[in-house]
Amino acid sequence: MLVKTYSSSVYGIEATTITVEVNISAGTRYYIVGLPDNAVKESLQRIESAIMTIGYRMPRQKIVVNLAPANIRKEGSAYDLSIALGILAASxxxxxxxxSDYLIMGELSLDGKTQSIKGALPTAVQAKIDGFKGLILPEANAREAAVVQQLEVIPARSLREIVDFCEDRVTIAPLIIDIEQEFRQNLHKHETDFADVKGQENIKRALEIAAAGGHNVILIGPPGAGKTMLAKRLATILPPLTLGESLETTKIHSVAGxxxxxxxxxxxxxxxAPHHTTSDVALVGGGTNPQPGEISLAHNGVLFLDELPEFKRSVLEVMRQPLESRSITISRARFSIDYPASFMLIAAMNPCPCGYYNHPEKECTCGSSVVQRYLSKxxxxxxxxxxxxxxVTPVNFKELSEPRMAEKSVVIRERVMHARSRQEKRFENIDSVYSNAQIDAKMLREVCIIDENSKQLIKSAMDRLGLSARAYDRILKVARTIADMGDSDHIQAEHIAEAIHFRSLDRDNW
Known part of the structure; x- marks a missing residue:
């Protein structure tokens, strides 16, 4: 007897519906075909134990399980539940x-209990697109799948429970979540706050500018100056996620489990915040079983690279293309997968191996050539x-002992959102550009128009401070953001001056 059930396979952050065809006929062997990997092939041992544990029998006949389409590689253990139900129905x-009304996903334990799977959210999205009545999956994954509205999400604790559900012996209520209430309820919850940071007003200002324009930023300073503490709080002043961004971000983390x-x-x-020993594959994604990397897990958020010079050169270089295109394509002989990677990069580093170059009090023990070699990494x-x-300079005792509470993240965020709203209006007719940091060279000449005084100021800065030519465009972008924060339609000389101030590594003494 031939029976069809339906499951799903996730590639990148999108799901593809898989038809699980089970045919039982005369014979004695079990077969799984349709490009299964070892985890799928081993499912028959898990399924046999689970079926016998709940009091049913495993047919001692020829069982052929075909996972269609057969030209797509099937990986993982999430097909267990659909194959088990197919075998029970075919026998x-x-x-x-x-x-046939439900898309079924889930790994089985030997005792018939269900185990969590990866990619429940994209699977639920695809189930709705393909017109299924609902989705049966492990209880551990039910909440993320229930985000998809107008789809019955049936939480399964065991094979026995789902068998009784199919036989109408029990009724399992679909899990229902009010997505808008869930979104609003947790929108402003943060474990950290800028109010915890004493002093460092200049650094806070720089991070506010970075958040307002979506700019990447690097913090250079001695150990213990507060670089990591400040970086961890950057996400708290970024504009809240929109519902669309939240769904996209959730989907990526769902795929990664x-x-x-x-x-x-x-x-x-x-x-x-990946460790500096991370590999290039871990950072950008990929691998034998393709997974999103750290840059995709940071999509719509912040990627923090502490001790930047300690990262391998090859790891840092693979970020260059994603920083521009805001996506990453993983191409291999058998597949090509696109992962989104629109993130803000914040890096931190010591100025030299000993950490005290340019320190106001402590003496650096590194020679100038050692410092240059360190920075050239x-x-x-x-x-x-x-x-x-x-x-970043160390905080003095007076600032540390100041009892007055610093400005809270929620206050800074309001100013950031105001600046972002001006940018959204400016770029409303331009696809894929949402902030000043995304302006290309052509658009820069249209958006960042400066007067003669500002031009002379940049020229003077480049001559006196030894700023490089590459700093010119960056100064204009940052100045445009500073102008937006001040509700100015035009870039003024003071905006240019502040932008020049935040180009430390372009100066001669660096």
């Missing part, structure tokens, strides 16, 4: 009437993509 032990079972929707911008093309270079 006449349960009714197959309900099986990094969603907490109690979370249905990511409402805070992600903050990713970061390539010019990568620095081209970082708009703000901020020198």
């Amino acid at each position: 006449g032990q349960i009714s197959s009437e309900k099986l 990094q969603l907490n079972r109690n979370i249905s929707l990511m409402t805070s911008r992600p903050f990713r 970061i390539s010019g093309p990568l620095m081209d993509r970082i708009d703000l270079h901020v020198e």
